[in-house]
Amino acid sequence: MAVDRYLHDRLVQWAEWSLQREGGALGYPSEAPYTRMQARSGGGYYSPNVDMDAMEIEAAVGALPDYLRVAVRVYYIGPGTMEQKAQQLGCGRQHVYRLVERACDKLELWMEGRRIKII
Numbered sequence: 001m002a003v004d005r006y007l008h009d010r011l012v013q014w015a016e017w018s019l020q021r022e023g024g025a026l027g028y029p030s031e032a033p034y035t036r037m038q039a040r041s042g043g044g045y046y047s048p049n050v051d052m053d054a055m056e057i058e059a060a061v062g063a064l065p066d067y068l069r070v071a072v073r074v075y076y077i078g079p080g081t082m083e084q085k086a087q088q089l090g091c092g093r094q095h096v097y098r099l100v101e102r103a104c105d106k107l108e109l110w111m112e113g114r115r116i117k118i119i
Helices: 006-021 050-062 066-076 083-089 093-118
Strands: none
Touching: 006 050, 006 066, 006 093, 050 066, 050 093, 066 083, 066 093, 083 093
């Protein structure tokens, strides 16, 4: 899957923010389901300014068509293995990757459009 690393990192931060927000917990969770599958090179801590960034991603994800929004939420926030996530979405693993890649293309366009309008 060829997703821009910067956008991927922001989506991971958004996923952790979403889990914290939806769970009603105080502070950030130690791990999101998606990040448990990733090797970590550092302490695993994220910038405390993630809320503003996460809210921008939340708005961008909210602007996606339903099928892409669901795919992004299942991929980044949903529990389980990739096989379980694919089954939940009713497709194969490779199709999940393609959906997330298509969603990321649209997210990049959405964010670029906002930057152009702001300037």
